[in-house]
Amino acid sequence: MASCILEAHLQSLSISDQVGKGQLSKVVSENRVASTLEQVEPTESSQGPPPRTDAKCSRDSSSPSSAIFYVAGSERASYRQVEGIFRDRRKARMIQQPVVSRIHLGMFEIGKPLGKGKFGRVYLARERDHGFICALKVLHKSELREGRVERQVQREIEIQSNLRHPNILRLFGHFHDSKRIFLILEFAGQGELYKRLRKAGKFSEPRAAQYVAQMANALRYLHRKHVIHRDIKPENILVGLHGEGKISDFGWSVHAPGNRRKTYCGTLDYLPPEMVTTVTADQCYDDKVDLWALGVLTYEFLVGEAPFEDTPAMTYRRIARADMKIPSFVSAEAANLIKSLLVVNPEKRLSLEQIQQHPWVVKHCR
Template structure:
């Protein structure tokens, strides 16, 4: 990994004439497994650049009707350029799978680290380099929305109460995450979703 170039040679397929394929990569150990596919450590053969290769099974995406959501997630993540956003370099597909070429975050998943440690110190919570990697429920919108999506423990009250809301609900979620970093659990966590909802409304 020490031989990696400072700037990735890989560019998103939307801005590059290069058509990627699995033959362009040496695929290594698995990094994680989800409902719709798996993530592997991989190296682009020509440049030796290390990436995470996310493999999504088309059958699963079609089964749950998530084609539009996946397309939106890819478009948003490709367009974002920020040190705290995991970079989506490009993608390609074959008959059965979609491959996302992602920036490799060597620190692994924050949630896994938090479960291992129990909680973070104030210094760790304040100065760690976190990267947002999942854009499954994200939208690009300037208008207020009424959609309730996400995990109840992290939702802002206006979302739980199904009121109109905008991007400012992300500030609430950030506060919930900071609390969980320091104490190991979200502040409104309960045995059931109904009990969590009651804690919100008390």
């Protein structure tokens, strides 16, 4: 049953490591995360119609979590139910090797476009047999090769498929055909946070505090797993069916057990001083870059624009000095949180634990 395959067979799929030669192929890569990041140039995605239904799939044997995935309103599908239905399938595979269950695009009804990412388009989708609602992200292999982002996509899949948190968008797995890769993602029913912010102009302090607390909680989870996100911004956050924020884009994320990196990457308005200043051969940064980005995010939630927004050259200079002005309509408590995060010295930034205990957050998130 396809809704169960999504969970039981596609938890930890990844693209083959043999991408340096321009080949994107299937391979199961369980419990392994690439930790080398090449600096790459994103490429624009195509504007084609919904994808055709001739895709292949890879097999995965990892077990699902017990969390609940809400498909529409009060309808829901349990990951434990998903696992149970496919228990017999897995036993059959063990006895009758090799047997490969296949997922293909024909198992899904493709709905309206949900958005356009760096390298592809995202569609609303429903598994035909059981009504499992998800989002299907379509990536064109030729564009990934042209943009030299094969390793980046590989890393994104490997990291995100191993994450289980209510404020992180779930990646159930992927399958592919000769031209495309399809990512099976959790459907975030209330859409893009960026669009909600642009429509509102700015958020109220209670609403902003709720999102900040959720992002701090998600980042604590990531950092415990030695994952640095490196690109926290409104465009990379979706809103779930119940209004919860979900980090959705892991294109620049990295698994760094040593917690030290040198690669320049991310979005200029959200980069910390340690990334925009001259980097010597022995100069590194760590997961505190995400703390700075959370400070920028908090400012943007409350003011409606990024704190260092200017011409590119001036933005670099202002970030390096933490040169910003907080409007008077921002409360003193919120301003204190922002100033405690947008600190040039990474070691002096407020920790994620301290953010969750900050008076402004506690006041609005009881």
